[in-house]
Amino acid sequence: MKDYSPMIANAQMVETQVERFQSLPLDCGSVLTPVDIAFETYGELNANRSNAILITHAFSGDAHAAGIHRVTGRPGWWDNMIGPGKAFDTDRYCVICSNILGGCAGSTGPSSIDPATGQPFAMTFPVITVPDIVRLQKMLIDRIGIPRLLAVAGGSMGGMQALEWSVAYPEMVAAVIPIATTHRHSAQQIAFNEVGRRAIMADPDWDRGSYYLQRPPARGLAVARMVGHITYMSDSSMKEKFGRRLNGREALTREAAGFDFSAEFEVESYLRYRGSQFVDRFDANSYLYITKAMDYFDLSYGRGSLPAALERAEARFLLVSFSSDWLYPPYQSEEIVRALRSRNRDVAYCELSSQYGHDAFLLEVEEQTELVRGFLKSTYQRVTR
Amino acid sequence: MSTVREVLERRDYATIGHIIEPKSRVLDLGCGDGALLAWLKDNKDCDARGVEIDRALVQKAIARGASVYQGDMAQSLSDYPDGAFDYVILSQTLQQVGNPVTILREMLRVGHRMVVGFPNFGHWSVRLSLLTSGHAPSTSLFPFKWYESPNIHVLTVLDFEALCAAEKWTVEHRIFLAGSSRVSAMPNLRAEVAVFVVRK
Known part of the structure; x- marks a missing residue:
């Protein structure tokens, strides 16, 4: 276990940190040795480590979700949702965001150096999947020493990761918030x-x-x-x-x-x-x-069906979709909601009205804040009771 | 019918509070802003869920921490497995749904018991209104003109009793209310709102 709290003394100025793991077995059969994961944290862990929230980023995101980056001076990609008094309130919760496996912002990906050759992996990088991405996140959460996450939350591809967390590590998550996402890509996507x-x-x-x-x-x-x-x-x-x-x-x-x-x-x-x-x-x-990892993703893969997959989940769910999102249309969220109902899982769902299309999950701050804040608060009450 | 909701929720939570056992699994159909769900969670430690069609109300309900989803009542019910809940509540819209008997049967499939509240069309004021005016009744409980009323399947206390008998359902509790007080004698004439607790 490591104590990361001294590094986040100043909540507004943030730094990206990197953790290295000796090996990561992948769905394709390969093993990455070693593997790095870049991440940032905002807010502080409480004494029994029950207030940690993992934010999972979308396709082109990175670990810098909130605050002002000490090196680049840039605000995080979800800074309007994460911070003191915001939806993911860093006065109450410890928020963690990591760069995904396969990315290019600090975590191991095709542009990383292959230790076997001393050259960038390029196309010799093994094929990765969303479950691989989540497996590496789980290793990070274990190393930080968090027994159970209060929530995993993310939009778009981040929502896929949140869904995968809920069924791959059901005992590890009290709540998941998949936003504007799907359990598998359609032909159009x-x-x-x-x-x-x-x-x-x-x-x-x-x-x-x-x-x-x-x-x-x-x-x-x-x-x-x-x-x-x-x-x-x-x-x-x-x-x-x-x-x-x-x-x-x-x-x-x-x-x-x-x-x-x-x-x-x-x-x-x-x-x-x-x-x-x-x-x-x-x-x-x-x-x-x-x-490719997004296209491969199918929550039901190897788990029978979508309802059968979600039957494993123990978390509360809050799903959010946006009326004008034609890339991840509301019907895809509703499929997940219906599957959760068929297994009598605890689910809240709202299709928010927005004209911003898929981008709405980054732009519709006020209404998302209302939903996320109430949902997290009641989940935290259940967890700490 | 906000009146029914008021009776059940704000004016007299005890009505529903007395019916529902602590730590029950409850589904509230047409749960509005989730006030009843929140009350059941806070006071009865219930696992309380809700479905609501109105987006703005769903947002309010989720914001107060209730597990509410936006959707159609009939479709939501059909998704659930048998016996998923101890109680399924339909507290305001029985007289507004397209196929009330189908909904009620589904409620008793999904829940061990159903709690059904509705405005009583047999109330004396309704009868008097029709008798004296000759127009479709317009009262505080049924305030709409015939052409704008959402109440497409109005019913009386006797009607509901007859349905339960025909379906061989057992009525466990009957609560009749006029204003905020209980009615015991002649409920079909005197009750403004009826609440039935029914099991198979």
Whole structure:
């Protein structure tokens, strides 16, 4: 057991820490030796270590979920939800967030050095799954010395991890909060991921993944991210945000039109900007491995059926979906809710009204805060009673 | 029918409180903002769950810590295994559901007992209203015009007794209320609200 509390004396300024484990057995049969996991903590563990909440991040997230990073100076990706007095109240709870296995922000992934060769793994990195990602998180939680998590919470792919926690380690979680997620990808969700992967692989700079000493496949990765951003928004939110507005021009007239395929519409330049920005912080091979892990994920796999899988769960559930989310539509959350009911599990569920599409889980702070705060408070009362 | 809810929840929690045993597993159909669920959890240590169709009410219920989900009553019931609850409560909308007998049978499949509350259409004020005005009754319990009323299956105390007899259900408790006081004699004429506790 380690005591991490001195490192979080200043709740606002945070640092990413790394823990190393000797080996991690994977679903594909390979064993990673050694394996690193990057994580951050906010708030303090109570005396009997019953107030810990694990936040599981979405596809392109990282361990920096809250506070201001001491090195980069940037706020965390869910800083509006995690902190003193916020939904995940760090005055009450100790919040932990780790970078997923296969990622590129401190945890072992395809861009890490393979100790056997001294070179980056690239495409020799073993195929990973969501259960593998969760297994490594469990090792971290064990090492910190937390006997049972108060909650595991996350949106999108983070929700998949929360679901996996609930059935893989039922005795370890009092509550799970899967937000805007699914127990398995539909053909449409796999299709969008495949477009992203093909964009990367079609970029000559990808070079079968061995680009680490050369130019990365920036064009392919940027296109992949552009597609991603379209799926995260909704028709109405794009209409509101961009409409048909032009860059530096009032109207599109025949005389003024460029006909040069430059980014004339605001939505074009926005997507290009987000694409190029993503290239600076994300590894293309991680994109391939993580999207594949999402596509492989099926909570019922090896467990008979979805209801049979969820029968193992002992946690309370709070599921949240968003009305305009067409990437992870509410019906997918409802499938999980119905399966939980069929096994008489404790479940709360709300489809929140939002026009922000899938991005709503990062943007609809006020209503999520209300739900999460009440749910956590009543769970904590049960746990400590 | 907020009146029924008021009687059962705010004005007289004891009504339901006396019926439901401590530490019971309870499902509240149409649970509103979860006030009753919270009361049952806090005062009776119940494992209390609820279903509610109105999004805003679901949000309030979850915010107060209740295990409530947004959904349709009939579909929710059909998902549950037999005997999942000790009590299934339907405290305000029996007269508003499309197929009340199906709902009641499902309640007794999913729960060992059901607690059913409804406004009594046999109350003297309803009868008087129809008799004197010649219009569809308009009273404090049934305040709607016929064309805007959500109450599509109005019933009396006698109607419910007859249904229980026909279905061979056992009525364990009958609670009749007028205002905040109990009614003992002539309930079909005098009770504004009836609460039945029924088992198979």
